[in-house]
Amino acid sequence: MHFENTRTSRLEVSPSMAVSMKANALRAQGREVMDLSLGEPDFNTPGNVVEAAIHAMKDGMTHYTGPSGLMPLREAIVAKFRRENGLDYTPAQVAIGIGAKQILFNLFMGVLSPGDEVIIPAPFWVSYRDMVTFNGGSAVILDCGIEQAFKLTPERLAAALNPKTRWVMLNTPSNPSGIVYSRDELRALGDVLKGYPDVGIISDEIYEHILFPGATFCSFPGACPDLMDRTLVINGVSKAYAMTGWRLGYAVGPENLIKVLNKLESQTVTCPSSISQVAAAEALNGTQAFITEALTAYAGRRDVVIRGLARIDGLRTLVPQGAFYVFPHCGAYLGRTTPDGRVIATDVDLAQYLLTDGGVAVVPGAAFGLSPYLRLSFATSATVLEKAVAAMETSLRKLSQDQNA
Known part of the structure; x- marks a missing residue:
């Protein structure tokens, strides 16, 4: 029995969630994965909010x-x-x-x-x-x-x-x-x-x-x-x-x-x-103190990512003014070849390569209607971000510009 209609058959799973699920599958295999795919703060909900909920119950x-x-x-x-x-x-x-x-x-x-x-x-x-x-x-x-x-x-x-x-x-x-x-x-x-x-x-x-x-x-x-x-x-x-x-x-x-x-x-x-x-x-x-504290942390994390991406030739980045994402242009890497001979044809290919080779989960720009880009979330710790950007740099350096290499 077929359970989908024409509308749901055209619908895709949320791309950011799909990348995160792939990252979790790699973790289950014992791989270290640095997940920069989800737009979710890594902080816990402020205590006053939790207490209000407890009292309500x-x-x-x-x-x-x-x-x-x-x-x-x-x-x-x-x-x-x-x-x-x-x-x-x-x-x-x-x-x-x-x-x-x-x-x-x-x-x-x-x-x-x-x-x-x-x-x-x-x-x-x-x-x-x-x-x-x-x-x-x-x-x-x-x-x-x-x-x-x-x-x-x-x-x-x-x-x-x-x-x-x-x-x-x-x-x-x-x-x-x-x-x-x-x-x-x-x-x-x-x-x-x-x-x-x-x-x-x-x-x-x-x-x-x-x-x-x-x-x-x-x-x-x-x-x-x-x-x-x-x-x-x-x-x-x-x-x-x-x-x-x-x-x-x-x-x-x-x-x-x-x-x-x-x-x-x-x-x-x-x-x-x-x-x-x-x-x-x-x-x-x-109290709105949490917003100020979180924003201070996000600003520091943003700076970590921007400094790291600036070291990677071929990525063009605008410094974000808000939210906790950076969206570098990655067109310089299209057409290059992975160490095992696969050609990076799209930003989807590049995101998949970064996950499998470097253990870094990012979302391709195609998911956001614009290619070739990558979205990195910096709603995670500075330590993870530093490791992730370093791993990206290492993986991207392995890509050959000669498709016959």
């Missing part, structure tokens, strides 16, 4: 909540946007989900009709395109390579917009490139979108709090308040507060759109975990 907060979530969490989210972004929302404009990923999936499931186009600048987070196509939309990919500093320009956006366009997808700070759009850059994109009143904007801001010196974060509706009534801002607690396993994301936007998301929530998962909701409220309302 002891106090009986172990039942269903409404699809829209607990009011204290919705109020905490409203307060966060007012305090940190200067934006005024109401609790009725808040959606809560099992991670930001679920909210995005529900969004596309709820708003896309066949033929609707979603503009997605590449490189993009691995799931954007599949979510759009799975839910009947058409993903319009705009390549924004290292020469464009990985950023969508107003000119490229204007050229891509047409009557079929329904949404534009933005991500700042970016996974995988680490770029951060400035207020002026966002405003310039917004000026283009003013002429297209039927186009919505999705601004994925999950890495908002992971910024490095010299970078300033601006939420899209903060830069373009006149587009607030057609902008959905995606955020969550996973990255900023090391709460990946708690599975709690949130979004703010127009109330009629939030109603669509909450309707889908009620018919799919009913509600997010009540315990995770309490924990998230504490993360947002409580």
